[in-house]
Amino acid sequence: MVTTGEFIQRLKILGDRPNWSLFEPSQDFYSRLTSGEDADLVAAAKAITDHIAIPPLRTVAYEWGLLMPASAAGRIHIKSADSSKIEIPLFYVGKPFALGAILAHELTHQLLALYGIWDKNEEENEQLTDAASFMAGLGKLVLNGSVAEIAAETGETELLGYLDLPARVDLYNRIADYHAIQDSVRAANLTPRAVDLFIRKSLGQSSCR
Ligand SMILES: [Zn+2]
Numbered sequence: 001m002v003t004t005g006e007f008i009q010r011l012k013i014l015g016d017r018p019n020w021s022l023f024e025p026s027q028d029f030y031s032r033l034t035s036g037e038d039a040d041l042v043a044a045a046k047a048i049t050d051h052i053a054i055p056p057l058r059t060v061a062y063e064w065g066l067l068m069p070a071s072a073a074g075r076i077h078i079k080s081a082d083s084s085k086i087e088i089p090l091f092y093v094g095k096p097f098a099l100g101a102i103l104a105h106e107l108t109h110q111l112l113a114l115y116g117i118w119d120k121n122e123e124e125n126e127q128l129t130d131a132a133s134f135m136a137g138l139g140k141l142v143l144n145g146s147v148a149e150i151a152a153e154t155g156e157t158e159l160l161g162y163l164d165l166p167a168r169v170d171l172y173n174r175i176a177d178y179h180a181i182q183d184s185v186r187a188a189n190l191t192p193r194a195v196d197l198f199i200r201k202s203l204g205q206s207s208c209r
Contacts, residue, residue: 002124004170007131013115014135015175022137022181023051024189025100025144033096038062044100045086048107052136054114057107059085062093073160074102078113097191101145101160104138105129111136126162134171143172143194165197 008015029047032040038061045060073092077085086106092099108129112118117132119125133142146168147157159165176186187195 002127002131004131004167004174007128007171008135008174010128011117011132011135014111014132015178017053017136019053020137020179021051022176022179022185023048023104023140025140026189030096030100033099034094036062036090036093041088041099041103045103045107048103048138048141049110052107052111052138054107054111055082057084057086057110058082060103061085061087062090063087064090073098074106076106076109078110084110084113095148097145098148098160099145100141101148104133104141104145105161108133108136108138123162130161130163130168131171134168134175137175139168139172139175140189140194142168143197144189144191147193147197169197 029044032044041062042056042060046056049056074086074088077087079085086103088099088102092102112129112132117128119128130142133139142161145160146165148160161168163171173186
């Protein structure tokens, strides 16, 4: 498994982009991801592409009958700068935090394609893409959607994405350290679950399990 240090080295160009900042997923952003409307999904995707300074995608849509492994949850057909297409299973309607993480991941595929960065091993390419989301400043979206509730009645959860949780925390904090982001800013706009899972652990506080 590639170490976070190796990811950072390979993806340094993303962390060094001009006007780098953390994307802040506000309530307003997530409210767009609760409607189930494609137009709102497109608007949320545009907020992300604006933030990472790439052209907006022409098509971002919910798809009926699209079945995928839980870790994947979305897919992108990469064509050109603006005609790539993202499809997300209808299953995720009403799950705004998962949707935010899916959009971050798929749009990071697009960002990496524009840079010509990829790994020929599929699993490693997915991990590289997860790491790149953090390096591009989309870490809050990934953290908030890392643990998705799949059944509200039972509280059953699943892990979205490809990197293990400690690697995600490490990447989030290392790119934030690099840009001297204060702890209060790191914790803003994170779900309580994300704060719990990631921030406290990473600050070295003891957990009681
Ligand atoms: Zn992917």
